Amino acid sequence: MSEGKDLIRCDACPVLCRIRDGRAGACDRYANEAGTLVRLDPLLVAQRTLDQDGAMVPFLQSTDDWDGSLVAGAESFITGVGATTTYPDYKPAPFIVASKANGVDMITVVSEGIFSYCGLKVKIDTDRFLGDEQMAVRCEGEQVGHVSTAEYGSQMLALGGVRHLTGGSKKEGTVTCQAMLDLCQGKAVELTVDEGAGVFVQAGQAPIV
Ligand code: SF4
Structure with missing residues (x-):
């Protein structure tokens, strides 16, 4: 939300930071980039680490043969890291993931616990x-x-x-x-x-x- 020259207000959490151009809000998660509110921390930390052949902790390795679980081991697993706003949440998670499992539409809404809390x-x-x-x-x-x-x-x-x-x-x-x-x-x-x-x-x- 614009707050006049060089200032925008972040409404992602109740703190409602007023952020100057080129600066970040109190939590360092959102910033004012030339008048646009942008997210600073990567939403796909795990995927980026994977893409760069970074070290990962093995997860759900033994589930490849599993045939009926809600979370199949071979597919992406939604963690919720970097997904939403703050605690307590007063608005819905802004990132909602859609997928299909055996022809059934699946919607995953994930939450984030930010470190400052x-x-x-x-x-x-x-x-x-x-x-x-x-x-x-x-x-x-x-x-x-x-x-x-x-x-x-x-x-x-x-x-x-x-x-x-x-x-x-x-x-x-x-x-x-x-x-x-x-x-x-x-x-x-x-x-x-x-x-x-x-x-x-x-x-x-x-x-x-
Ligand atoms: S999410 Fe961060 S930048 Fe936005 S209002 Fe809350 S503390 Fe400020």
């Missing part, structure tokens, strides 16, 4: 005290989350979320993002809890408190 719930099994509920959890001195309610005898950390990813300083956002990426990739991450303990956390490994 992502968070992790980390379950830590230890008898050692990590920190009181609500206390800040830090990585490299930046707050990346807080101690959440204990569950099933385990201490829980809530990491990430929009306030740490985009609501604080740039460093806070970068450190939060990196800590979550590292944890999701099975790497060890050192965390500290205010007025509590320091802990090395790694998926599948015992915590080192």
Whole structure:
């Protein structure tokens, strides 16, 4: 939507950024290119990686002989990465995929969870005290989350979320993002809890408190 000279308003999410020519909106997903709102991040990340012979994680390899599943292994699989707007969605997904399966028309509507809203719930099994509920959890001195309610005898950390990813300083956002990426990739991450303990956390490994 045009907002006067050099300015357009992105209406892809409730933030409604007013974006100058040549600049991107707050989420870096949309930009103003000579008065036109354009999408910045590729919608077909997996396909581009495939086209460039990039590394891919094998997926549904054993389904080639499967005869009746909703998702056939040999066909493209719609993931929803880069597909729509924001959370919570207040308008329909802008990308809707049509295909035919055994003569039947199929419509796939996919949703996207953008990274600025992502968070992790980390379950830590230890008898050692990590920190009181609500206390800040830090990585490299930046707050990346807080101690959440204990569950099933385990201490829980809530990491990430929009306030740490985009609501604080740039460093806070970068450190939060990196800590979550590292944890999701099975790497060890050192965390500290205010007025509590320091802990090395790694998926599948015992915590080192
Ligand atoms: S989608 Fe991104 S650029 Fe568009 S209004 Fe929301 S935060 Fe701003």
